[in-house]
Amino acid sequence: MNPICQVEGFIEAWNQSDLAAIEAALDDAVIYHNIPMEPIAGKNPVVEVIRGFLAGTTACNWETHHIAANGPIVMTERTDQFTLANGREAAVRVMGTFEIAADGRITHWRDYFDRVEMEREFGMDSTGGASST
């Protein structure tokens, strides 16, 4: 399978908020690391985090500006836009690396972004709690 197509399909699954398709794209031993936070290891823990995240949104619109591959490594430059359940619009500028197994599943996903920007966009205060403003 073409690794770029696998990642494009994974991003499309996010844009459909299709948790089953997201889950199907992940290797059982996937490691998901938002670089400013701690990594999460294993499909089930990762899916539970994504499930909770999607529950707080009503729409995802990830725009891929650039994508490139080198063998099983796929690198993306994106703006990840979300409509939050409280009506707020959030957009975070991101670069992410995906490592794709021979069967097409994602074994590693690392997203690089500014934690300050993420917290501002999601209306979180500096201690990580949600703000109503």
Next chain:
Amino acid sequence: MNPICQVEGFIEAWNQSDLAAIEAALDDAVIYHNIPMEPIAGKNPVVEVIRGFLAGTTACNWETHHIAANGPIVMTERTDQFTLANGREAAVRVMGTFEIAADGRITHWRDYFDRVEMEREFGMDSTGGASST
């Protein structure tokens, strides 16, 4: 020219702290954007910022974990390590996109990282000033 080789040469210029080689790799109209900060436009302003930055370091050791290209777009996943003039060691996890002109020069450079991590590693306080600790 191979865009990946151009970017590898640019990173090597940083690792030699070779400002002349860094400058030679940049297009006159380069836009350099550390995503958490404002972009800097034009070779001369960019070189002055880099000159000031290098003056605060005694060594650069950027480790490239992954690099991939799609036409003139080159994407990197790196750990940028520095020895600062005050003896402090700093390391920032980065992904960066480079856009390469037909003549091999860099027209756009965008680095994505966590501003909190950068300020911690460089010993800067939250207002951007330097700390002596």
